[in-house]
Amino acid sequence: MKTDLLTPVLSGGVKNTHYFNGRLLTAEALKADQIANRQQHDHLGQAVGTGIVNGLWVKESGEKDKPFTVNIVPGLALNKKGQALSVAEPGIELQLDRTTPVEASSNGLFASCEKQTRETTEKDNELYIYVLVMSSASGYEGQAPKHNIVGPNAQAGCGRRYAVEMVAFDLVPWDASKVAGLSAKSKKQLADLTKKNDNDPQRLSRLRNLLAHICFGTEAKTAFAINPFQKQDQQSAFSQYGGVDALGLTACEIPLALVYLSKSGIRFVDNWAVRRRVTQPTISNNWPLQSGDRLRAEAEAVFFQFQEQISEFIRKSPGSVLSMRAINFFRYLPPAGLLQLNVGVMPGIRTATFFKEIPIPKKPYFLEGVQLNYLLQTAQQFSSIDLDQDEGSNQDKGETQREAIMLYQVRENETASAPDYLIFTSGHLPFLGNGRFNINRWNFFHFS
Structure with a gap:
């Protein structure tokens, strides 16, 4: 459609009813207003x-x-x-056992x-x-x-x-x-x-x-x-x-x-x-x-x-989660996640069992609490962890090598009475376990 500059393009526009004195007010005109408002x-x-x-x-x-x-x-x-x-x-109960198509009224x-x-x-x-x-x-x-x-008193x-x-x-x-x-x-x-x-x-x-x-x-x-x-x-x-x-x-x-x-x-x-x-x-x-x-x-x-x-799973099967192995229950893990740990009567995973056959550090690295949100937000820029992805083979042992996973524990959680939890991340994320002078508690952190 050829159009000149500064010429209003009316085709496909929102049509608002134009009211003027003497115009007959009808349901159609009011409905057109409703349609325009909805658009x-x-x-x-x-x-x-x-x-x-x-x-x-x-x-x-x-x-x-x-x-x-x-x-x-x-x-x-x-x-x-x-x-x-x-x-x-509230209170909508939806039946999902539909076997025949249902036509909705409109x-x-x-x-x-x-x-x-x-x-x-x-x-x-x-x-x-x-x-x-x-x-x-x-x-x-x-x-x-x-x-x-015609006839205002004539009901129809x-x-x-x-x-x-x-x-x-x-x-x-x-x-x-x-x-x-x-x-x-x-x-x-x-x-x-x-x-x-x-x-x-x-x-x-x-x-x-x-x-x-x-x-x-x-x-x-x-x-x-x-x-x-x-x-x-x-x-x-x-x-x-x-x-x-x-x-x-x-x-x-x-x-x-x-x-x-x-x-x-x-x-x-x-x-x-x-x-x-x-x-x-x-x-x-x-x-x-x-x-x-x-x-x-x-x-x-x-x-x-x-x-x-x-x-x-932990809520429904607190006993079974103790034997849960990630490679059996999940194909993928998020690039970062939080896991409840089984300590005392608290239900949760066992680290060695959950990450069996997955390369992890011997023990979790400590992380300052102020870094937790940063870690979780940064992880969203990375791909999920594919537990079936082969990163290479260990020729000596004949084992398949999976992507390494890093483990962290929040320092403040270690010294508090709150339930213990573990943070895991993809090995591709930047390492956050190094101590920083005059910032971290040095006896909690990793130094190379």
């Missing part, structure tokens, strides 16, 4: 970003007679269209967000991997009297009083093996972990961890360092990656949680595998990993996901 709010929402603002946690009901029920915590999110999706009332408030019909797929092993999503929806509430234009029935903006939930089937950038090794592990139908905590933990990192795009992002110039459809190959992008969700949908089901009930619910804080989109299609804040949001989710998973 302006959507534009504002798009500028803020997409993701979860607060709340919207998905939790298993925990009741034996409700094996397919989850509870949704009230909260707020923004979808890619900029629409605010809100769950205001009053057209979100005409651009048509409800998708998705079939539930059957599998031979009777196990199902889904992502629970929330989308914008609308409906009517209440009644209001309606009158004819009733109409609906309110057009209500609300939300709807859906389960999206997910075949993780078809995610782009997944290695043959990961596909084989995924097939092995999903072919069984048992309650083995080791299998479920490793599967949960692997699925989460497929969602994060952990493997796909490692290809950037190999060739940052990869192109796909005239833009960077890293514009889309990972399991969340592979779902093909509409711009109206927000992912809330990864759900692993069997025909007998829920096996696990993982929020952080797909949950992201509000994230600004990239402004460069050629360098998407270097603009916007998606990488930072994913790095935060990697840390939160691990901490939630291992804390849940």
